[in-house]
Every structure is written in C-alpha cells, then in structure tokens.
Amino acid sequence: MDWADELAASVDGPQVVNDSKTPSGTVHVGSLRGPVILDVITRALRARGLPTTLLYGVDDLDPMDAQALLSPDAIEREMGRPLAHVPDPAGDCHASYARHFAGIFIDTFAGLGIHPDRYYWMSDIYPTGQMDPYIRIALDRAEVVRDVYRRVANVRHPDHWLPLGVICPDCGKVGTTIASDWDGETVAVACRPDLVTWAVGCGWAGRVAPFGGAAKLPWNLEWAAQWSLFGVTIEPNGKDLATAGGSRDRSNAISREVYDREPPMNFPYEFLNIGGKKMSTSKGRGAAAHTITTVVPPEQLRFLFVRSRPESVIEFDPEGTDAIPRLFDEFDRLADATAGKEVRGELPSGHENIFRFSLLDADADVAGVADAYRPPFAHLALLAQVPGVDVVARVEAEKSAPLSGAERAELDTRLSSVRRWLEAYAPERARLEIRRDALPAEASTLRPEQRGFLRALAETARADAPASGEQWQSAIFAVAAEHGIDAKAAFNAIYLAFLGRANGPRAGWLLASLEHDFAIARLDRAGAAAEEATA
Numbered sequence: 001m002d003w004a005d006e007l008a009a010s011v012d013g014p015q016v017v018n019d020s021k022t023p024s025g026t027v028h029v030g031s032l033r034g035p036v037i038l039d040v041i042t043r044a045l046r047a048r049g050l051p052t053t054l055l056y057g058v059d060d061l062d063p064m065d066a067q068a069l070l071s072p073d074a075i076e077r078e079m080g081r082p083l084a085h086v087p088d089p090a091g092d093c094h095a096s097y098a099r100h101f102a103g104i105f106i107d108t109f110a111g112l113g114i115h116p117d118r119y120y121w122m123s124d125i126y127p128t129g130q131m132d133p134y135i136r137i138a139l140d141r142a143e144v145v146r147d148v149y150r151r152v153a154n155v156r157h158p159d160h161w162l163p164l165g166v167i168c169p170d171c172g173k174v175g176t177t178i179a180s181d182w183d184g185e186t187v188a189v190a191c192r193p194d195l196v197t198w199a200v201g202c203g204w205a206g207r208v209a210p211f212g213g214a215a216k217l218p219w220n221l222e223w224a225a226q227w228s229l230f231g232v233t234i235e236p237n238g239k240d241l242a243t244a245g246g247s248r249d250r251s252n253a254i255s256r257e258v259y260d261r262e263p264p265m266n267f268p269y270e271f272l273n274i275g276g277k278k279m280s281t282s283k284g285r286g287a288a289a290h291t292i293t294t295v296v297p298p299e300q301l302r303f304l305f306v307r308s309r310p311e312s313v314i315e316f317d318p319e320g321t322d323a324i325p326r327l328f329d330e331f332d333r334l335a336d337a338t339a340g341k342e343v344r345g346e347l348p349s350g351h352e353n354i355f356r357f358s359l360l361d362a363d364a365d366v367a368g369v370a371d372a373y374r375p376p377f378a379h380l381a382l383l384a385q386v387p388g389v390d391v392v393a394r395v396e397a398e399k400s401a402p403l404s405g406a407e408r409a410e411l412d413t414r415l416s417s418v419r420r421w422l423e424a425y426a427p428e429r430a431r432l433e434i435r436r437d438a439l440p441a442e443a444s445t446l447r448p449e450q451r452g453f454l455r456a457l458a459e460t461a462r463a464d465a466p467a468s469g470e471q472w473q474s475a476i477f478a479v480a481a482e483h484g485i486d487a488k489a490a491f492n493a494i495y496l497a498f499l500g501r502a503n504g505p506r507a508g509w510l511l512a513s514l515e516h517d518f519a520i521a522r523l524d525r526a527g528a529a530a531e532e533a534t535a
Contacts, residue, residue: 084098
C-alpha cells in the first residue's frame with residue numbers, strides 16, 4: 001500500500017478526487033475496484049492532513065446502447081435515448097433506467113466504507129446551465145477539437161462536424177443526431193436513421209439552441225469539462241481508458257487545448273479478471289456487485305482490491321472454487337501479522353497498510369481490530385453443515401474464552417457468508433454429509449498403510465486432544481510423516497472414513513468440526529475395519 005502514501009506525499013493543498021460511471025446495466029463486482037481505490041487515495045490524503053473532497057458521478061445522459069437489456073418492444077423506441085430518459089425496466093419506482101442500475105451499484109458503497117462527499121448526476125447538471133459555458137467553448141473551438149481527435153486518436157471528423165450530442169426534439173434520441181453550422185446561438189441538427197448501427201433516428205431536422213439540457217457534450221469533452229467544473233485534481237481510471245490514443249489521452253488534450261486547464265493526476269488501474277478474462281456483465285462474465293456483497297463481507301471485499309497494487313491484474317473466480325475461503329484466510333493472516341502474531345509464509349510489502357485500508361472505519365484502532373479472534377472460514381463451512389452443532393459454543397471452546405461483542409458480530413457475519421457461499425459458489429468437494437451412523441462401505445478400499453495411519457492419528461488425538469483445524473492439520477502431517485505415507489494418501493484415508501469419498505474439504509477442519517470422541521472412535525474403527533477387510 002506504499003503507492004497510496006506516496007501519491008499523497010506528492011501533492012499539496014486541497015484535493016478533489018473524482019470518479020464516474022455510465023449506468024448501462026447491471027454493474028459487476030470488478031467495477032468496485034475504482035471506487036475502493038479512490039476511497040483509499042482519499043483516506044491517504046486526509047491522513048496527511050490535506051483537505052480532500054471525494055466525488056462520484058453518474059453519466060446518465062449517455063445514449064442507451066445495450067439492446068440485450070431491453071424488452072423486444074422497447075428496442076426501437078429506447079435505443080439511442082439518454083439513459084436518464086429510458087424507463088426503469090424493473091418497475092420498482094426508480095425515475096429511470098439509469099437511476100435503477102446506478103442506484104443498485106451506489107447502494108453498495110456505504111457498506112464498503114465508501115462515503116463520497118457528493119454524488120452528482122449529469123442529467124441534473126445540464127439543465128441547470130452549469131455545462132453551458134463548456135458547450136459554448138467546445139463549439140467555438142470545434143476546429144481545435146477535431147484536430148485533437150486527429151492527432152491524438154487518429155479519428156478524422158469532417159469539417160462540418162461539431163462536438164455535440166443534441167437530444168432530438170422529436171424522438172428524444174441523442175445517439176442518432178449530428179450537429180453542424182454553429183452560429184453562436186444555435187446549431188443545425190439532423191436525427192439520422194442511419195447514423196449508427198445500434199439505433200434508428202426519426203429523420204427530424206432543424207435548428208436547436210444547445211443549452212439548458214437540450215444537448216450534451218461527447219464523452220471525451222464531457223469528462224474534461226467535469227474536471228474544470230468540479231476542480232478535480234486526482235482521477236484514476238481503468239486500464240481500458242488509459243491506452244495510447246484512448247479516452248484519457250483525448251480528454252487530457254482537450255482539457256489543455258480547449259478548456260485551458262491541466263488535467264488531473266491519473267493512476268490507471270487494472271481489471272478484475274475471471275477465468276483470465278476481464279469481467280463483463282454484458283458478456284456473462286462476473287458476479288454482479290450487489291450480489292457478491294451478500295457473500296463476501298465488506299472488509300474482505302475491500303481487501304480483495306487493496307491487497308494488490310492498482311496496476312496489477314486481479315484474478316477472482318468465485319464460481320465453484322475456493323477463491324472466497326482463500327480470500328478470508330489471507331485477510332486473517334494479515335490481521336495476525338498486524339497484531340504481531342507469528343504467521344506462515346512471506347508477507348506482502350506494507351501488509352499493515354493493506355490491512356488498515358481494508359477496514360471500513362478509516363479511524364479504527366487497527367491493532368485492536370487485528371488482534372480480534374476470527375474463526376477460519378473453511379472451519380465454519382464445516383460446522384454449518386454438521387447437524388446439532390452449537391457453533392458459538394464450539395468457536396468459544398476453540399478460543400478458550402468467551403467471544404467479545406465485536407467477535408460475536410464477526411462470527412455472525414462469517415456464518416451468513418458461509419451459508420450463502422455454500423448455496424451459490426462452493427465446489428462440490430466443500431459440501432459434505434458425515435456418515436455418522438455407520439462406517440462408509442468405501443472404507444474397505446483403504447490400504448494397509450492408510451489403516452495404520454488412521455489408528456496412529458487416533459492415538460495422537462487421544463493424547464494431545466487437538467481442538468482447532470490448525471492443530472488437527474499439524475497432527476495429520478506429523479503422523480503421516482512418521483508412518484511414511486504421503487499427505488494425499490493420508491487425506492484420502494480420512495475422507496473415505498468420514499465421507500465415503502476420496503476428496504473433501506480441508507481434513508484438519510473437517511475433524512475439528514466433529515465431536516472429539518466421535519472423531520477418535522471413527523479413526524479407530526476405520527483402521528480396524530480396513531484391517532479386517534484385508535485379513
């Protein structure tokens with residue numbers, strides 16, 4: 001996390017940090033990386049004592065271009081209209097399509113400890129006239145704008161082209177209009193049926209005064225105008241916008257050459273990938289942001305984004321994998337390290353800052369929070385599936401002390417996550433049904449060395465009484481090594497003895513989830529039964 005403190009140390013004076021989103025549909029979890037990064041930057045700036053304002057905007061006058069998200073009867077009518085003017089598809093009382101989808105996304109922010117000082121909607125800004133000066137400047141300097149597009153992005157517009165999207169007075173579409181002939185007060189407008197492939201204009205033509213919400217700037221100019229309007233000093237953006245000649249390069253040049261303002265500091269960040277590909281809701285890749293927040297608690301979700309530098313790709317595939325349990329394990333490992341406890345493996349650079357920026361409360365007592373007891377996710381996933389287990393009592397027994405109020409709240413949060421993970425994302429091997437009534441018939445396939453291992457593990461457990469998953473896991477490895485059996489064969493033996501199959505969840509946590517006497521008796525019985533079967 002040194003990058004955030006380094007950025008904060010490189011600037012002086014009041015800062016305005018900004019981000020915005022076009023609400024074209026359901027927002028996947030990868031889109032949360034930007035808001036979390038901006039929140040981290042804001043915290044680092046404020047920690048240095050710099051007055052800092054965090055803004056988040058919704059570019060809801062952009063045209064509707066997501067045909068797959070419209071009902072068939074609405075495609076011809078709505079494609080090309082501003083998102084703020086498209087009806088709420090869910091009929092749940094939002095004022096527009098944009099308010100529906102942006103609202104769902106923004107609702108996740110507070111739960112993640114992200115609290116912008118101001119939200120703004122471009123559909124609210126334009127009608128007030130605040131964007132009128134920037135529209136006028138862009139039209140007066142249209143030749144400069146065309147030159148920027150040509151030099152920076154190799155995009156050539158005809159000499160009559162004006163940088164403006166007029167909302168057609170007849171059909172209400174903005175994606176199908178083209179403006180020309182600026183006379184200082186009005187522009188000539190044509191709503192063309194064939195201007196774009198994804199929407200059909202109505203054919204209207206006439207002159208329009210492009211002020212007070214009657215028109216909007218194209219995205220690159222609107223972005224640059226926002227920087228001037230709001231006084232933005234820092235605005236990171238995704239890698240896709242930071243390519244050579246891409247949106248950021250165009251907007252930077254427009255800011256300098258059209259609006260006479262130095263653009264804000266940039267800090268490009270990478271994608272959150274699933275299966276090696278960028279998450280994309282429109283292509284069916286990636287979980288919706290509002291869905292994943294019901295499975296991954298806020299601090300672990302923040303941790304997913306802040307544990308890697310912004311320029312690093314994050315691979316995250318919650319479907320049918322252990323990605324979520326591993327996320328919890330790594331969070332807990334950094335918590336222990338921050339609390340001064342000994343942990344296994346190499347720690348990432350700045351691990352204390354990573355943990356600090358993962359917390360919801362920017363003013364939290366980091367050392368106190370880090371030192372709290374946290375039951376491992378995988379162990380809770382097992383306890384949640386064992387009938388009749390008093391999870392709270394079992395966790396307190398493993399802690400060897402009552403849980404504090406904060407620890408009990410954390411346990412409740414994790415249990416909720418565990419149950420949702422088991423319902424939605426857990427791989428088959430994480431699901432279990434303990435064969436409690438009788439030794440599984442599959443145990444008859446145990447080899448003699450596995451049989452000996454199980455009996456020896458029972459003896460060790462009787463003597464040392466391992467209680468936690470870590471203690472059982474250590475015992476498994478130690479006994480396996482003593483008997484010259486590899487770990488895979490040892491785990492296989494445990495799974496056959498308790499689950500009747502060759503695989504399962506982490507064996508140490510499986511045994512820790514069971515009553516101690518039952519676990520030892522089953523280990524003994526499985527070893528004896530295997531011996532009888534091979535006699």
